[in-house]
Structure formats: structure tokens, C-alpha cells
Amino acid sequence: MLLLMESLVSKDLKVRYKRSIMGFAWFLLKPLFSMVVYYFVFTRILRFGGAIPHFPLFLLTGLLPWNFFSSSLTASTSSLLDNHRLIRSIYFPRMTLPAAVVAANLIHLLLALCVLEAVLLAFGRTPGLSILLVIPALLLFTMMTVGIGMLLAVGNVFYRDVKQFVEVLLLAWFYSSPIIYPLDSLGIDIVGSQRLLGILKWNPVSGFMEIMHSVMYAGVAPRAWCWLSLSIWSVVFLAAGAAVFRRMEPVVVKEL
Amino acid sequence: MERGRIVMEDVTLDYRLYHDRAVTLRETMLNVFNRKTTTEHFRALDGVNLLVEPGESLGLIGGNGAGKSTLLKILAGIYRPTSGRAETGGRIASLLDLGVGFHPDLTGEENLMLNGALLGLDRAGMKKLVPEIAEFAQLTRFMDIPVKYYSKGMFMRLGFSLATAVDPDVLLIDEVLAVGDASFQEKCYRRIWEFRERGKTIVFVSHDMKAVSRLCRRVVWLKDGKVVLDGEPGMMISEYLESSRRHAPETGTSPREWGTREVWFDSVTIRNGDGVPARTFRRGEKLVVDAVVKSRMPGPVEGVVFGFSIHRNDGETIIATNNLEMNQPLLRVDGSCRASMEIVLEPREPGTYLLGIALTDPVKSKDYHWRDYFYPVTILEERRDPPLLLSGAVWKQE
Structure with a gap:
């Protein structure tokens, strides 16, 4: 099973950058470009990121993991349909399909985070020991992504609307998550009310984004609620995703 | 187990x-x-x-x-x-669909390694098998080429060799x-x-x-x-x-009959050009379908389409048409009427054909009465005299 995952991931990575000039560099370029766009929009047009020092770096710390999250979900949504011939002609653990998609994206994220850390260092933001907390946080976040991905993959087999819906969902999700703004005192200016801020805290990705911002950008230990929220959501989504996938698998295969 | x-x-x-x-x-x-x-x-x-x-x-x-x-x-x-x-x-090796796991952009060898994992082989075991698989598929020279450049045959060959290589x-x-x-x-x-x-x-x-x-x-x-x-x-x-x-x-060409029977064929006689009931016809001879059509609807039924179809023995339709299509008067059935159609056939191939007839109303999308593959009719081979005509002959001596 592990080997199968590894093979699927390496296939994904090989295939993705065939016949592209920039190749592997795209995993960095994409968030970089969106960072530039957001930076200009929010500091020059809307004028709200000005209060956050090194705003581009702040943006990148959130955008990189969000990029991982959204491209993982988009790809895993269609992962079963894309492989319908394969699924219908040999038996293998099908759970590996959405999982491998997430894993391939995770490799990109890890590389991107290393580059980001180098940039942060260059700007004099030396990380403390708390940087190690990225590892458990990423682990939990990946669990959550795999769980949601499995739910979407199964849903998309029955209703092709899921794929369209995911696009809209991700757009709404992006703006309601603390990616381009923080959830602390600085965020109040942007979000507007304390109450709304409290609601946004329980957004499933808020915990993780806050951890990333604290650990990588601010260099402080993340607050407890972040861990609580992230752990709960991760366990819930992974358990729900795996349970639904397992239960629906025999039906899905016939439905494809 | x-x-x-x-x-x-x-x-x-x-x-x-x-x-x-x-x-x-x-x-x-x-x-x-x-x-x-x-x-x-x-x-x-x-x-x-x-x-x-x-x-x-x-x-x-x-x-x-x-x-x-x-x-x-x-x-x-x-x-x-x-x-x-x-x-x-x-x-289990399942040869249900060959080469499905192949990705067009990956080379033959890369695809084998990937698919080995799908079949449950470990990397080292697969590595050993690759040359053997390539040789059996007669593709040893093409293993470093993306499979999208393979011909259909090459693709299938690689698929078969892989599926059967796993012992x-x-x-x-x-x-x-x-x-x-x-x-x-x-x-x-x-x-x-x-x-x-x-x-x-x-x-x-x-x-x-x-x-x-x-x-x-x-x-x-x-x-x-x-x-x-x-x-x-x-x-x-x-x-x-x-x-x-x-x-x-x-199942193919057994006589079939269906419809609403609001209007129906009460009796049908098939005659030859001389008005004699017949089932065998000479080439070019007139075929007449004579029918008594009845209606159980109150009042006259207008616009009834009277059609026929001719099928080969295996069920293949050869001709199907009706009075509407041929711009001929439609039937008006008031209780009961006699209707006939005359068909002149020019068969290219003598033999037995199946004639079907129908009463319909395409405007109201109604099928009143269908009789498909109902009447076998035989077109006879006609003896032509003389069987050959001379159209030219030349003698020469050099």
C-alpha cells in the first residue's frame, strides 16, 4: 500500500511537469504570483495590509498552505472519475487515489515551505524552536485534507455538481479563513467585529493558518485554541472521510 | 483459502x-x-x-x-x-482491459514500474521483470519512449505482457x-x-x-x-x-403485432397483379395489399396513415414508407372501410422477404395497428430469354 502510494505520487510529480519550461519551479511561482497580486490589491488599492509588517511574507505563510489545500481538494474531487477505467479493471486499494493526490501536493508544500523559511531568515526573522511545531500541525492538516478529499471524491461520482461546487466553496472558504489577514488584534481592523472574529476561529482551517502564522512568521508559540480546533477538525474529517469512503466503495465502483 | x-x-x-x-x-x-x-x-x-x-x-x-x-x-x-x-x-492477474494503468506521458519503463505497484509487486521484483516484459512484448527498443507514441498494437502488447508477467x-x-x-x-x-x-x-x-x-x-x-x-x-x-x-x-423476425387497435386491420389479403391472392411474385409484378379497416371510435377517424415495410429475412429493413410520405391521400375510417395499396417492386435479389403493414397517426403520435414481419413474400427468379446478348466480337490476324 505504501509502495503503491509512493508510485502514484511519483507518477503525479513526473506527469505534472512534463513539457513545461518552468517545470518544478511552478510550485513556488504560483503562490509567489498570487502573493504579489494580493500585496498590491491590499496595500495599494484596498489599503489594509499596511499595519502588518513584512506583509508579503505574512501573505506567503498563509498562501502556501492554502494553495496545497485548495489544489489537493480540487484534484482529489476528480481522482476517482479520472481513473474509472483503472478502477473497473483491476483491484487495488482505491483509497490511495485521493490520498496520493494530497501526498503529491504535500511534497510541493514542504519544498515551498523550505524556500519560504530561507526568505524569512534573509529578512531577519530567525525562527525559534517553535518552528518544529510545523511538523505536527502539517500532519494534522494533511489528515484533514485527505478526509475532505475522500468525501468530495465519493460525492463527485454520484453528483458531478460537486466539482463545480468545490470551486465556489474554496473561494468562500479562502476569504473566511485567516490567510490574508490575522485573527489577532490587527485582524479586528480588517474583519470589523470581535464577534465575527470569534466565529471565524471555528473555521476548520483557521487553527492551522494561525499556527503557521505564529510559528513561521511571528516566531511565537501558537495559542491553545488553534491546536484544539485543528485536532478536532482533523480527526472528524479524516474519520468521516474514511468511513464514508469505505462504506460507499462497492457502490462507487459500480457507479463509475 | x-x-x-x-x-x-x-x-x-x-x-x-x-x-x-x-x-x-x-x-x-x-x-x-x-x-x-x-x-x-x-x-x-x-x-x-x-x-x-x-x-x-x-x-x-x-x-x-x-x-x-x-x-x-x-x-x-x-x-x-x-x-x-x-x-x-x-x-490474481486480471486481463479485463489491457494497459489501463498506463499514463500516455510516461515511458514504457516508467509505466511498468508504476503498474507493478498497482499489481502489488515490490520495486526490486518489478525491476527484475522489466526486461522480460519488454522482450515478450517485442518492445525492448522502445522502453524509454512515452507510451503515447506507441501504436495501438504496441500498447496492447505491453499491457498483455505486464498483466501476465506477475506469475x-x-x-x-x-x-x-x-x-x-x-x-x-x-x-x-x-x-x-x-x-x-x-x-x-x-x-x-x-x-x-x-x-x-x-x-x-x-x-x-x-x-x-x-x-x-x-x-x-x-x-x-x-x-x-x-x-x-x-x-x-x-427474437429477430418473428411476426409481431401491436397497437391501440382504435383503428385496426380486420382482414388483409395480398394479391398479385391479376387480383388473385398470392405470396409469390414475378420480377416487376404488382403486389396489392387489400385490407378491410375498421374503427371502434365514435365518428370518423381522419388522417390515418397506411404504411408498409419490407425486411430481409434477417430483419434488416429495406423499404419502409406510407401514403403520407408518398403524398397520397390519407384514410378516413368511419366504422369500416376498404383500403388497398399497390406496390411495384424491382428486386435486385430474388428471395423471400417479410412484408409488414401499419396504421398510424403521426400527428397524434398514435400507433393504431402494426403487423411487423407478418407476410412472407417471395420474389421469383425470372428466366430471361435469351440469357445472353452479343454486344460485339472481333477477329484479328497479324
Whole structure:
């Protein structure tokens, strides 16, 4: 099973950058470009990121993991349909399909985070020991992504609307998550009310984004609620995703 | 579970069928809200019991939709039975669809490594097998080329070599042996034969009875998801072929009659040009269908279309037309009337044809009365005198 995952991931990575000039560099370029766009929009047009020092770096710390999250979900949504011939002609653990998609994206994220850390260092933001907390946080976040991905993959087999819906969902999700703004005192200016801020805290990705911002950008230990929220959501989504996938698998295969 | 053994106990498998009845956009919209799309369960396998001992070579025969491929997919572990128990012992190689796991952008070798993992082989084991697979597929020179540049035949050859290279205990084959050219096909058969000789279990689905009798020592005949017969190939195949011969004409071109019968053919006589009832006609002779048409509707029925069709013996339609299409007067039936149509045929090929007639109203989309394949009519070969005409002759001497 592990080997199968590894093979699927390496296939994904090989295939993705065939016949592209920039190749592997795209995993960095994409968030970089969106960072530039957001930076200009929010500091020059809307004028709200000005209060956050090194705003581009702040943006990148959130955008990189969000990029991982959204491209993982988009790809895993269609992962079963894309492989319908394969699924219908040999038996293998099908759970590996959405999982491998997430894993391939995770490799990109890890590389991107290393580059980001180098940039942060260059700007004099030396990380403390708390940087190690990225590892458990990423682990939990990946669990959550795999769980949601499995739910979407199964849903998309029955209703092709899921794929369209995911696009809209991700757009709404992006703006309601603390990616381009923080959830602390600085965020109040942007979000507007304390109450709304409290609601946004329980957004499933808020915990993780806050951890990333604290650990990588601010260099402080993340607050407890972040861990609580992230752990709960991760366990819930992974358990729900795996349970639904397992239960629906025999039906899905016939439905494809 | 012993390697190579197959056990199926009372296996049933249902598919869900969707009927989208929506014709218009409005209906489609209504369906979205009412969720009126009807689902229906289709039983592809119905209480199948099967025991295959290790080393047996079993052929599965039966018509289209009999459940052969579904059964194979259950054995491969792809489908889980809706009820019942199905188990296959040992490593399975399923040749249901060749080369499906191949990605067009990856090279032959990369694809083999990836697919090895799908088949459950570890990396080192696969690495060892690659040259062997490439050689069998006769593709050693092309292993570093993306498979999208392969011809269809090369692609299938690689697929077959891969699927059979993993040393399976059970080999499941679904009509995929039409791989590549004749010499490669022969090679495929030899390899499957070799598996048989080495005591591997083989389940082979095919419509090619010659291939089945060549390869299998036991044949199971499936029909409508049930096992009809199970036994020795020679007898089973002749029994099966006999039955398909018996059934084919019945389902194909047996006389059929249907309709609302609001207007109907009360009596029909087919006459020749001289007005004499007949079923055999000379070339170019007039064929007259004389009918008494009755209506049980109150008042006259206007605009009744009177049509006919002529089919070849195998059911193929040759001519089908009616008075509406030919710009002829439509029928008006008030209680009862006599109607006739005259057909003049110019047959290219003498023989027996099947004449069908119909009363319809396409405007109200009503089928009043259809009689399909109803009247066999024979067109005779005509003797022409003289049989040859001289159109020229030249003599020369140099």
C-alpha cells in the first residue's frame, strides 16, 4: 500500500511537469504570483495590509498552505472519475487515489515551505524552536485534507455538481479563513467585529493558518485554541472521510 | 483459502439503472425539483454458485448481458457481491482491459514500474521483470519512449505482457486476446497455455467458441445472470450454439403485432397483379395489399396513415414508407372501410422477404395497428430469354 502510494505520487510529480519550461519551479511561482497580486490589491488599492509588517511574507505563510489545500481538494474531487477505467479493471486499494493526490501536493508544500523559511531568515526573522511545531500541525492538516478529499471524491461520482461546487466553496472558504489577514488584534481592523472574529476561529482551517502564522512568521508559540480546533477538525474529517469512503466503495465502483 | 481456488456461493449483484425520462428542458427542470428520475435495480447475477479447483481452466459463455464480465469483475475483487460470498485464492492477474494503468506521458519503463505497484509487486521484483516484459512484448527498443507514441498494437502488447508477467495463481481473461498481429496472438495463446500446463487456474470469457474449446476443460454457460449449464466444453458449446440458432430468428423476425387497435386491420389479403391472392411474385409484378379497416371510435377517424415495410429475412429493413410520405391521400375510417395499396417492386435479389403493414397517426403520435414481419413474400427468379446478348466480337490476324 505504501509502495503503491509512493508510485502514484511519483507518477503525479513526473506527469505534472512534463513539457513545461518552468517545470518544478511552478510550485513556488504560483503562490509567489498570487502573493504579489494580493500585496498590491491590499496595500495599494484596498489599503489594509499596511499595519502588518513584512506583509508579503505574512501573505506567503498563509498562501502556501492554502494553495496545497485548495489544489489537493480540487484534484482529489476528480481522482476517482479520472481513473474509472483503472478502477473497473483491476483491484487495488482505491483509497490511495485521493490520498496520493494530497501526498503529491504535500511534497510541493514542504519544498515551498523550505524556500519560504530561507526568505524569512534573509529578512531577519530567525525562527525559534517553535518552528518544529510545523511538523505536527502539517500532519494534522494533511489528515484533514485527505478526509475532505475522500468525501468530495465519493460525492463527485454520484453528483458531478460537486466539482463545480468545490470551486465556489474554496473561494468562500479562502476569504473566511485567516490567510490574508490575522485573527489577532490587527485582524479586528480588517474583519470589523470581535464577534465575527470569534466565529471565524471555528473555521476548520483557521487553527492551522494561525499556527503557521505564529510559528513561521511571528516566531511565537501558537495559542491553545488553534491546536484544539485543528485536532478536532482533523480527526472528524479524516474519520468521516474514511468511513464514508469505505462504506460507499462497492457502490462507487459500480457507479463509475 | 487455497491458492488458485475460486468459490462463489449464492452470489447476487445488482446495478442501479437510471432512467432519465426528461425530454424537454421544462421536464428536466421539474425533475431536478421533484427528483423524479426513476432508479431501477438490474440484477446482473442471480444466485450464482461456482466452485473452481486450482488448475482448472474454465470458459464462461453466454449472450451479451448474461453477466459474464460482471462475474469476472467479482472474481477480480473489483465488484463486491450485493449478497452471497465470493472468494478467489492467491494472486490474481486480471486481463479485463489491457494497459489501463498506463499514463500516455510516461515511458514504457516508467509505466511498468508504476503498474507493478498497482499489481502489488515490490520495486526490486518489478525491476527484475522489466526486461522480460519488454522482450515478450517485442518492445525492448522502445522502453524509454512515452507510451503515447506507441501504436495501438504496441500498447496492447505491453499491457498483455505486464498483466501476465506477475506469475498469478488465477488468470482472469475477458475477450482481450485480440492483441496485436496474428503472430503475437499466437504468442499470447502459448503463454496462457503455459499457465494452464503449470497448473494455474484460468477463467476465460469469450464469444469465440473455437478459442474456448481450445483453452478450456470446463465450460459454464450463463444466461440472465444464472448458470444454465456447467460441464465439458464440446457438449456445452454445441448446446449453446444450437440454442442461439434456435432463438435468434424468433427474437429477430418473428411476426409481431401491436397497437391501440382504435383503428385496426380486420382482414388483409395480398394479391398479385391479376387480383388473385398470392405470396409469390414475378420480377416487376404488382403486389396489392387489400385490407378491410375498421374503427371502434365514435365518428370518423381522419388522417390515418397506411404504411408498409419490407425486411430481409434477417430483419434488416429495406423499404419502409406510407401514403403520407408518398403524398397520397390519407384514410378516413368511419366504422369500416376498404383500403388497398399497390406496390411495384424491382428486386435486385430474388428471395423471400417479410412484408409488414401499419396504421398510424403521426400527428397524434398514435400507433393504431402494426403487423411487423407478418407476410412472407417471395420474389421469383425470372428466366430471361435469351440469357445472353452479343454486344460485339472481333477477329484479328497479324
